[in-house]
Structure formats: C-alpha cells, structure tokens
Amino acid sequence: MARERNERLAALLLEAGWSRAQAAAAYNRVAVETLNGEVLENSKIGRSHVSMWVGGTQPTGIAPAILCQALSRRLKREITPQEIGFASLISPAQGVLDWRVDPLIALKDLGSGVDTDRRRLLTGAVYSAGALALPDETWWDAMSRPPAKESSAGKRVGRGDVETVRELTLAFSRMDQRRGGGHGRRAVDEYLRHEAHDFLRGRFADDDTRRAMFAASAELAYVSGWMAFDNSEHAVALQRFNTAVKLAARSGDAPLSGHILRAMAHQALDMGFRREALHIARASVHGERYAAATPRERALLGVVHARALAANGRNHEAVRALLRAEDDLSNAHDGIREPDRTFFFGEASLAHETACTLRDLGDHQRAVKEFRRSVRTRGAAFRRTHAVTLGYMGATQIAQGGVEEACATWTSVLDAMEDGIYSGRARQRVVDMRQLLSPYRKRGIPAVGVLDARAASYLSQVD
Structure with a gap:
C-alpha cells in the first residue's frame, strides 16, 4: 500500500519557510544542543530524512521530539506530534529529551536575552503528562559524577559566593510565603541566568564548594519553580523544577533532589495528573533521596507520597505512609542538625498535607481538624500559605454541609487576598469558593450573599 503524503508536515515546513535541507539543518542544531554529544537513533539527519517524512514515513527514536522542538522555535508556538502528522500522541522521547538539556543551557534560557525562540517555547509550553517523564537511574549516576576537567575560565568561586546565593534564596522564599509567587519571580530568573550561571561556570576552590554551589543554585531554581507554580504558570514551573533537579543531581545532594521531585508531585496532583504524581512521589522517596534525609525532611517527602497514594485510591498504603511521616517528624529534635533549606517542614506543614490526604480519603471531619491545626500552628506571618490552607478548609467544611x-x-x-497577596493558587480558592456557594445563593442565607458578592468584586478587580 502506498504511503499517504504528510500534508501537515509539508504545510508547517512551508509556513516556516524551510527547504528540506534547511529543515534538516535546524533539526541537527537542536539535536547537538539537547543531546550534549550523546549519539541516539536519528541524532543527525539529512534532507532525505525530511523528504521521507513528508512522503509519509513515520520517524522513529528521538526524531519526533527533536523535529517538534525545531519547528516550535521557528514558528514561536508549541508544535505537537499530532500537529506535525505523526502517529504518536506525545513521543516518549520528549520527556527524555528535556532531561538531556544541560542545566547551564537551561539557565541561560531563563528570562529575556539570547535564543528568544526557545525561551518563548518554554514559557508558552503546555503542561502535559509527557513532560512529567523522569530519567532512569543511569541518568542520576552520570549526573552526580564530578566533571572530568575543571573549567580554567571564569571567576574564582568560594564559600562566600555560595552563602550569597543561599541568602538570596531565603529572602525570595519568605516573600513567596508571605505575598505569593506573583512577586519577584522574574528577578529570581534574572539572577539565575546571570550571576548563578557565572558561578556555576567558574573555578571552584575545591569539589565541596562546587557541589555546594550547584545545590544552592538548585534550591534557587526550585524557588523560582515554586513561585511560578503558586502563580499558576504551570508549564514554566515544571521547566524550573526540571532545571532544579538537574542542578541538584550535579551537586550529589540526594535529599535535595527528592524535595524538588516532591514539589513536582505536588504540582501534578493539583493539575489532576494523579498517576504521574504517584510515579514522581515514589521517585522522591527512593533510595538515598529518603535514606540520607533527616527525619524532618523525610516527613515532608513521605506526606506528599501519602497524598499521591490517596489520590490514586490506594487508601491503606496512604494511611501507612501518613503514619510513617508522623513518626519521622516526631523523631526530629534539636540534636539533629537540619539543612538550611527554604522548605523547612514543621507541624503546620505536616497538618496541611495530612488534611489534604484525609480529604482525598473522604474523611472530611478529620481533615478539617488537621487544617485547623495547620492554621493554629503556622502563625499569620506566612499569609499566602495561610490563605491556601483556609481555602481548602472552607471547601472541606461545605462538603460536610457546614455552609455558614x-x-x-x-x-x-x-481578608488576606485583598491585602496584597499575588498568588494564582490563592486566587483559585476564591474561584472555587464561588462555585461551591452557587447551590446556596437562593436559599436566603445572609452570609452566603455577603461573601459571594465580595468574592465576585475581588475577582473582577484582579482578572
């Protein structure tokens, strides 16, 4: 049977203004950048490959992902395999491809500057199941090895430079917790793209300093990702988390890698990707990511794993994971030195995540109790975090019939949102609030009418 000409691909090449040879050259440029010297099937192609694909031959290996990315850069919008006329929905190679991008290249793509086409692709990308694929264990082993040869160029980097990055990370993390991810993320990205990038390409005093700088930069990239997640910029957040994991892997800090994977699982749960969230959460508690962590760190990893289990209907496993997380946190004490992380985990955080797990298990009464414990023990200083917890608590209360x-x-x-919080997640709680109040609007409950009008007014001002 004769192959059917791929008119979709032909039309996209025409739109791009590419000949077959120009398309092959663009493909090879992307492949060189993203594969970082590794040779895979279709790592390099010629004009005849493009002609065959236009003629109806289906590409194999990593080719669909590379060609989609090349066309996306050229056309300044995301091009999917379906749009290009390929049979696969999302190439399994796409997730692998993302992990093969060198983290220093990824840092240079943040914010404004060179390679604008690729930056627009990243910031305009779609959050998808294919983008949540994780690398295998050989990738982790390769990333954690020290470089064969230290750079002879660049500035001299010492422990004071590491502390500078850490201090900035803590400052922006506190701002996020108090005011939301809509404040200052672009400033974080600019610092990562310039100063942090230069540090990572510098000459290190010793290997411990190199690892510490990669870990500090990983945590700053994580903060950028969390701020984007909080501000509902989900594809941007995932790309930042991806970069942060790669930097953490380069540092050899397994628990830090686990924490960033935990954040990715948290985001996947919020986005409704339950199966992928469980896969990522399992990776976060795998091997040294859990074993080398302190009790307080293990509690944070474990409770998000419990949430992912509950979301996937694995109730008994979720309960066991919750109990283990509680045990881990109870084993934390002043004699155990905790790392100076931005994601310090205490009773308030455990109560919030426990409440979300119990809510997903259908135990609304205990969930409300844990949300209250979280609010009581956190303190009002972390206002954005407070608003998100209260939003979830109200939704759980109304599920029990407690409207007033x-x-x-x-x-x-x-009260919190109207006082300068810029957070997509907190704003979504207000949207959810109006939806959940909808069945009660005509019942003459005074509190419902007042709150609904106030919520509508707020949303009209921020939209």
Missing part, C-alpha cells in the same frame, strides 16, 4: 462555617473561614481568605 465555611463562609466564616472563607472571609479570612478574602
């Missing part, structure tokens, strides 16, 4: 109780809780959310 939920209204009282949600009033506190609006």
